Each structure stands twice: as structure tokens, then as C-alpha cells.
Amino acid sequence: MSQRGFDLTQLRTFVAVAESGSVSAGAERVFLSQSSVSEQLKKLEERAGLPLFVRSKQGVAATPAGSRLLDHARRIIAMNEAAFEDLQGRSLDGELRIAITDYYRPHDIARILKSFSEQHPRLKLHVDVLPSAVIDSSAGNAPSFDIGVSLRLVTDTARAAGRRSAASSTVVRREKLLWVYAADAGPRPATPYSLVLLPSSCQLQRFVVKLLDEHKVPYLVSHSASGVAGLQLALKAGLGISCLNESSTGGGLVPCPPSVNLPALPAVEFHLLSGQVGESERVSNARMALMRLFN
Structure with a gap:
């Protein structure tokens, strides 16, 4: 009788690649070489009997079968973690x-x-x-x-x-900061730059204004949003440019081209605090x- 079901290690690798959008980024998350990750994905697809990813120069995207497996894989991994924590006496309530x-x-x-x-x-x-x-x-x-x-x-x-x-404090993630604007807004934003900002209580937005002032970059504040979701909507509507961390950009937003006269940005870190x-x-x-x- 042939073995049924999926290998948990392969599922973890599959989830890492699906969530990060590329084999290389997924390999970093599971601490494996790209060749090892590719081999695991090949075996998983052979087990599933269906292609799980569409591959392109931009990375990978889940097929319909891959999307269905992704939902199952997340639940399987979660249940495995819950069982282990429970037996170790670390189950949380x-x-x-x-x-x-x-x-x-x-x-x-x-x-x-x-x-x-x-x-x-x-x-x-x-x-x-x-x-x-x-x-x-x-x-x-x-x-x-x-x-x-x-x-x-x-x-x-x-x-x-x-x-x-x-x-x-523990650093759990580091990301790039990017100058971004709407993908369909044209080849490049015009000066003075229309700036979309959060309130001055946001340290990142205060940093952006100070940075532009120090570099004497011409701008005007065109829109003030109350949160990141509102900032994203304003940017996608073509109301201007702003500074966002990489995971906050999403569809409809693109980095400003290098030809735009904007100062370099530092990275950001996310800290887990007690x-x-x-x-x-x-x-x-x-x-x-x-x-x-x-x-």
C-alpha cells in the first residue's frame, strides 16, 4: 500500500516559498540552500500530482492547486506546533x-x-x-x-x-524603506513632490519630512492619512508619493525611479518588546x- 499524505518538512518549505514569493527568499526563511528548496518543492509536486507554482523571472506564484494546499499546509503546521507545545507543557491559555x-x-x-x-x-x-x-x-x-x-x-x-x-527588545524582522507612488501614475512624479503623510505623531513620517528639508527637496503635503491603510489608498489613488517599508507596499504601488531626486533611506527593524x-x-x-x- 502506497504512503498517503504529505511530508511536514516539505510543507514548511512550500509555505515559506509561497509567502515570500521566491525560492531564494523562501530558502532564507527555512535556512536551506536554493537547490535543497527546489528539490523539496519538486518532490512535493510529485506527491501532489499537480503543479503548485507558476515560475517567472519575478519569482513564483501559487497555482489554484497550490493555493488550496497552502491553506491546508498552514493548518497542518499550526496543529503540529500546538500538539508539540501541549506535550511540552507550554500550551498557552x-x-x-x-x-x-x-x-x-x-x-x-x-x-x-x-x-x-x-x-x-x-x-x-x-x-x-x-x-x-x-x-x-x-x-x-x-x-x-x-x-x-x-x-x-x-x-x-x-x-x-x-x-x-x-x-x-528582540529584532524579528528587517526591511528596506522605499519611496513609492502609484504604479499607473506615469513614468515619474513631478516636482514639487506631492507628499502623502501620516500625522506627525508617526516617527517615520517626521523622519521623512526632516530628511526632505535637510536635502532641500521641494515638496508639498497633498494628503494626510490616519493610518497605513489610508496612506496606501491615497497613494494608489495617485495623490502623491510617500515612504513605506517594503512589506507595506503591496499591489498598485511601485518604487520611485532612480532618476527622481529623492534622498537615500535607511532600513527599518521591527522589535518585539515586553x-x-x-x-x-x-x-x-x-x-x-x-x-x-x-x-
């Missing part, structure tokens, strides 16, 4: 309060939190979207959240501040579990 910046993977965060909930079905999540400055300033003394996820600029000043707070000094074992276990998903 009770309530967990998470404060998160809306810059963090806005197209993926709902799925990530759903996976976390599926891995810990007895845990009730409360999620608040807050400015990174509020999360950072409250870390260690925040009665309103147990775990925070904030965005920080990777600059010399930020590195110095990061060293001072390293004990309570809301309380002396956190409970339950929160510590939850933070470790989140670190496996927040990458």
Missing part, C-alpha cells in the same frame, strides 16, 4: 494583549495572528494597533499590553538607543512562539 504598529506586514498580519491562534486555541488574543513611539515608550511599564511590536529606523542614533534597550518588567511564564512562552512567526 488565558488572555494575551498585543500592541502592534500598522507598518508590520499589513497584508499578512491577520493570517499570522490566525496561525498563532490556531496553534494555541485556548488563548484569547486582544490586539491593539498603536504608534511605535507609544509602544516603545510604554515597554516595560505598560498595563495595556503584554507584548509589543514596534518599528525603528536603523540609523546611528537609533542604534545607540537600541543598545540601551537591547535587554527588553510590556511588563518581570513578565509571567505564560507571556514569555507566548513571546517565544510569536518570534517563530514574526520574521
Whole structure:
């Protein structure tokens, strides 16, 4: 009788490639060579009896069969994690309060939190979207959240501040910052640049304005949005340009061409922080579990 079902390692690799959009990026996530990942995907497709990806110069995209398998694979991996945590005595229950910046993977965060909930079905999540400055300033003394996820600029000043707070902060992801505008807005934006911004309470937006002023780049503020989702909509509507981290761009937005006179941008990091000094074992276990998903 032939073996039925899928190999868990191959499913993990498949999910990593599907979510990252390329074999090379997926290989980095599972700490394997590209050749090993390609071999695993080949075996998985042979097992499935169907092509799971459409491959192109831009990367890979799931076929209809691949999309169906992706939903199953996420649930299988989540159930496997939940079973292991339960047998290790680390199954989570009770309530967990998470404060998160809306810059963090806005197209993926709902799925990530759903996976976390599926891995810990007895845990009730409360999620608040807050400015990174509020999360950072409250870390260690925040009665309103147990775990925070904030965005920080990777600059010399930020590195110095990061060293001072390293004990309570863990970097879970690093991304590029990009100048972006609507994909159908033309070959290049015109000057003075129409700038789409968030309120001045956003540290990234304050940095953008200061950077443009320092480099004497002509601009005018054409639109002010209340959050990243509103910023994305304004940009897609062709109301101007803005600065976004790579995972916040999504469809309909493209990087400004190199010919545009805009200053270089630093990278950003997402930090996982403890809301309380002396956190409970339950929160510590939850933070470790989140670190496996927040990458």
C-alpha cells in the first residue's frame, strides 16, 4: 500500500516559498540552500500530482492547486506546533494583549495572528494597533499590553538607543524603506513632490519630512492619512508619493525611479518588546512562539 499524505518538512518549505514569493527568499526563511528548496518543492509536486507554482523571472506564484494546499499546509503546521507545545507543557491559555504598529506586514498580519491562534486555541488574543513611539515608550511599564511590536529606523542614533534597550527588545524582522507612488501614475512624479503623510505623531513620517528639508527637496503635503491603510489608498489613488517599508507596499504601488531626486533611506527593524518588567511564564512562552512567526 502506497504512503498517503504529505511530508511536514516539505510543507514548511512550500509555505515559506509561497509567502515570500521566491525560492531564494523562501530558502532564507527555512535556512536551506536554493537547490535543497527546489528539490523539496519538486518532490512535493510529485506527491501532489499537480503543479503548485507558476515560475517567472519575478519569482513564483501559487497555482489554484497550490493555493488550496497552502491553506491546508498552514493548518497542518499550526496543529503540529500546538500538539508539540501541549506535550511540552507550554500550551498557552488565558488572555494575551498585543500592541502592534500598522507598518508590520499589513497584508499578512491577520493570517499570522490566525496561525498563532490556531496553534494555541485556548488563548484569547486582544490586539491593539498603536504608534511605535507609544509602544516603545510604554515597554516595560505598560498595563495595556503584554507584548509589543514596534518599528525603528536603523540609523546611528537609533542604534545607540537600541543598545540601551537591547535587554527588553528582540529584532524579528528587517526591511528596506522605499519611496513609492502609484504604479499607473506615469513614468515619474513631478516636482514639487506631492507628499502623502501620516500625522506627525508617526516617527517615520517626521523622519521623512526632516530628511526632505535637510536635502532641500521641494515638496508639498497633498494628503494626510490616519493610518497605513489610508496612506496606501491615497497613494494608489495617485495623490502623491510617500515612504513605506517594503512589506507595506503591496499591489498598485511601485518604487520611485532612480532618476527622481529623492534622498537615500535607511532600513527599518521591527522589535518585539515586553510590556511588563518581570513578565509571567505564560507571556514569555507566548513571546517565544510569536518570534517563530514574526520574521
